[in-house]
Amino acid sequence: MSSAKYERVLSIQSHVAYGYVGGKAAVFPLQLLGYDVDVVNTVNFSNHAGYRQAGGTKATAADLSDMFTIMKKNGFLRPTRLLTGYVPGAEGLTSVAKLSEDLYGENPGLVYLLDPVIGDAGRLYVAADVIPVYRSMLPRATIITPNWFEVEVLTNVKIVDHISLHKAISILHKIYQVPHVIISSIPIKKWLYDLLPRHIRPSEAADNEEDVASYLLCVASSRVTDGSYPASVSAACVPIIPGYFSGVGDLFSALVLGHYNPSSSSTAPESLSRAASLALTKTHAILQLTYEYSESLPPEDRQPTDEELDAQDPTRRIRRMSGRELRLVQGQDILRGAAALPVRELRIWDGFWNGYSPVSEQLDPQ
Amino acid sequence: MSSAKYERVLSIQSHVAYGYVGGKAAVFPLQLLGYDVDVVNTVNFSNHAGYRQAGGTKATAADLSDMFTIMKKNGFLRPTRLLTGYVPGAEGLTSVAKLSEDLYGENPGLVYLLDPVIGDAGRLYVAADVIPVYRSMLPRATIITPNWFEVEVLTNVKIVDHISLHKAISILHKIYQVPHVIISSIPIKKWLYDLLPRHIRPSEAADNEEDVASYLLCVASSRVTDGSYPASVSAACVPIIPGYFSGVGDLFSALVLGHYNPSSSSTAPESLSRAASLALTKTHAILQLTYEYSESLPPEDRQPTDEELDAQDPTRRIRRMSGRELRLVQGQDILRGAAALPVRELRIWDGFWNGYSPVSEQLDPQ
Numbered sequence: 001m002s003s004a005k006y007e008r009v010l011s012i013q014s015h016v017a018y019g020y021v022g023g024k025a026a027v028f029p030l031q032l033l034g035y036d037v038d039v040v041n042t043v044n045f046s047n048h049a050g051y052r053q054a055g056g057t058k059a060t061a062a063d064l065s066d067m068f069t070i071m072k073k074n075g076f077l078r079p080t081r082l083l084t085g086y087v088p089g090a091e092g093l094t095s096v097a098k099l100s101e102d103l104y105g106e107n108p109g110l111v112y113l114l115d116p117v118i119g120d121a122g123r124l125y126v127a128a129d130v131i132p133v134y135r136s137m138l139p140r141a142t143i144i145t146p147n148w149f150e151v152e153v154l155t156n157v158k159i160v161d162h163i164s165l166h167k168a169i170s171i172l173h174k175i176y177q178v179p180h181v182i183i184s185s186i187p188i189k190k191w192l193y194d195l196l197p198r199h200i201r202p203s204e205a206a207d208n209e210e211d212v213a214s215y216l217l218c219v220a221s222s223r224v225t226d227g228s229y230p231a232s233v234s235a236a237c238v239p240i241i242p243g244y245f246s247g248v249g250d251l252f253s254a255l256v257l258g259h260y261n262p263s264s265s266s267t268a269p270e271s272l273s274r275a276a277s278l279a280l281t282k283t284h285a286i287l288q289l290t291y292e293y294s295e296s297l298p299p300e301d302r303q304p305t306d307e308e309l310d311a312q313d314p315t316r317r318i319r320r321m322s323g324r325e326l327r328l329v330q331g332q333d334i335l336r337g338a339a340a341l342p343v344r345e346l347r348i349w350d351g352f353w354n355g356y357s358p359v360s361e362q363l364d365p366q
Numbered sequence: 367m368s369s370a371k372y373e374r375v376l377s378i379q380s381h382v383a384y385g386y387v388g389g390k391a392a393v394f395p396l397q398l399l400g401y402d403v404d405v406v407n408t409v410n411f412s413n414h415a416g417y418r419q420a421g422g423t424k425a426t427a428a429d430l431s432d433m434f435t436i437m438k439k440n441g442f443l444r445p446t447r448l449l450t451g452y453v454p455g456a457e458g459l460t461s462v463a464k465l466s467e468d469l470y471g472e473n474p475g476l477v478y479l480l481d482p483v484i485g486d487a488g489r490l491y492v493a494a495d496v497i498p499v500y501r502s503m504l505p506r507a508t509i510i511t512p513n514w515f516e517v518e519v520l521t522n523v524k525i526v527d528h529i530s531l532h533k534a535i536s537i538l539h540k541i542y543q544v545p546h547v548i549i550s551s552i553p554i555k556k557w558l559y560d561l562l563p564r565h566i567r568p569s570e571a572a573d574n575e576e577d578v579a580s581y582l583l584c585v586a587s588s589r590v591t592d593g594s595y596p597a598s599v600s601a602a603c604v605p606i607i608p609g610y611f612s613g614v615g616d617l618f619s620a621l622v623l624g625h626y627n628p629s630s631s632s633t634a635p636e637s638l639s640r641a642a643s644l645a646l647t648k649t650h651a652i653l654q655l656t657y658e659y660s661e662s663l664p665p666e667d668r669q670p671t672d673e674e675l676d677a678q679d680p681t682r683r684i685r686r687m688s689g690r691e692l693r694l695v696q697g698q699d700i701l702r703g704a705a706a707l708p709v710r711e712l713r714i715w716d717g718f719w720n721g722y723s724p725v726s727e728q729l730d731p732q
Binding site: 044055070 | 397398
């Protein structure tokens with residue numbers, strides 16, 4: 001971020017006392033990057049739900065509205081950037097949607113990163129009535145960071161080939177008017193691998209499809225309004241780090257927002273791609289650090305997931321997950337950019353729209 | 367902090383969305399110093415109460431107890447250090463008191479910094495029934511950071527001369543068994559100035575009493591159990607920075623806890639004095655940075671306090687205070703220790719106990 005320009009992020013997401021998800025994964029990295037961050041907690045929980053035993057309080061829609069009203073009265077609703085993540089329930093999310101409209105009304109230059117927290121891998125985290133609220137919010141977003149499943153839910157397109165992939169991405173840009181879409185952590189199935197140009201495929205994997213299963217794909221797509229295709233697409237492959245880690249998406253989204261430079265609209269695709277590259281680089285380095293730490297723990301704290309053993313000994317799961325809490329504090333040099341890291345550059349995916357037909361863009365009934 | 371030893375802070379205090387008081391003033395500095403921080407929010411407010419319009423929710427005693435119960439079940443209540451600040455109401459504070467007993471039972475080496483948030487300058491911030499709860503908590507604390515008024519309230523001693531000062535300090539160490547007491551930001555009245563040895567007096571002020579009014583005194587007192595006096599006392603004077611700033615005590619307490627090294631009990635007074643010196647140095651540098659920023663604002667945002675003008679234009683007060691929110695993010699190099707700063711050393715106050723009589727230690731009826 002430029003030291004000359006005043007920048008302030010309003011972050012609206014979950015809070016946990018223990019561990020690093022939601023705001024705990026996002027606020028510290030943004031502060032390290034130099035942003036003042038205003039922090040509205042949508043829940044106050046002991047820890048993330050993956051630990052099974054979790055408790056605390058949720059902000060009601062009225063709690064959120066009251067908070068925004070007082071902040072507005074005091075003149076404290078003047079962020080240059082907005083970051084929204086998990087909000088419990090459709091009513092609460094509607095309060096946040098209204099806020100995003102108000103903020104945009106006061107400052108059309110607002111950079112809004114919306115992370116639509118809906119679910120993952122075929123499973124909804126939220127009640128179904130939240131989905132249309134997210135859809136209504138998309139036109140206000142500058143950048144969205146859905147996962148693969150969330151793209152499918154938002155667009156109502158099951159992505160199984162390049163035609164459905166074109167359709168989903170173009171719906172986000174053309175129907176929902178989203179300037180920038182980043183989908184990270186995409187498992188690389190055969191059809192997707194076959195689409196990848198050689199310069200985006202992982203170099204170690206070359207043409208071997210099985211080796212590719214140890215990589216994830218990150219795709220960044222920026223709307224193009226004056227071209228024959230809906231968007232300019234970039235991508236990169238990153239090695240999968242074994243095990244399950246929580247808060248990774250929250251960290252990634254915060255870093256994308258922190259590194260995005262909106263100053264030049266003509267270079268928008270490059271600006272998004274650059275932000276995604278830096279976010280990917282730092283997130284992967286933090287995951288690597290976390291993985292190495294978890295591997296240094298006593299064997300009983302780092303066994304692979306095994307639901308049956310977990311059922312016999314509930315603390316086993318807790319110890320395993322606890323050993324995989326993100327090492328943000330220990331990796332602060334990475335986040336700040338003080339550690340020298342080779343940047344994992346997203347590269348232009350030239351032939352992405354090969355075979356594209358605008359006819360496919362119409363919304364199916366939802 | 368040593369990178370070899372695992373250190374984790376549990377911070378229990380207020381949260382504000384906008385600005386830097388309570389946890390917002392404490393957590394980021396501790397993270398910068400390398401601590402994992404578990405963050406329990408006792409209130410979730412829009413901003414601090416000094417802005418007049420403030421709102422949000424308070425954690426009830428049951429909310430806090432439930433949070434601690436789940437964290438305990440998950441094995442997440444194993445901090446090496448505990449930091450407690452503002453807790454609303456005697457019942458909630460009793461939950462925190464019980465937690466501190468539990469943590470001490472599990473780990474007698476726990477370093478507990480208790481900031482007894484009671485009031486300032488003759489005015490109580492809290493209901494009177496909170497005071498006996500704080501008194502009951504004192505024997506579990508490693509370090510307490512009351513202000514002058516809070517020392518008077520806790521000990522029930524009005525401090526007007528060296529005899530009453532001896533009495534108050536010795537009551538904290540001998541009756542309440544507190545190892546370490548730090549009182550910062552003490553206005554230097556004539557009798558106190560007369561007590562100060564030359565090497566602690568501000569050098570610029572020399573013997574001129576009026577110049578001393580532009581300084582504050584910081585006193586650190588460590589219990590001595592094998593000497594003829596109750597404690598070893600160190601002190602330093604720091605220049606007053608004009609204007610009112612919020613969250614300064616919360617920042618100072620966090621830095622004292624972060625810099626305190628409990629590893630050598632025989633050097634305890636030196637360890638406290640060192641932590642206080644570093645905390646004082648960094649807090650003063652952040653205040654200086656904040657002051658310079660507030661002076662750079664347009665004139666209408668930096669007028670001196672004037673209650674009458676504020677009443678005519680309520681936003682005036684808000685703008686003035688907002689311009690004086692601590693510049694923690696911008697001063698992160700200071701907090702991390704990366705900025706080269708001359709340390710404001712607390713120095714041994716040799717004659718502090720001159721005229722001391724142990725008879726004075728008995729508690730007055732309260």
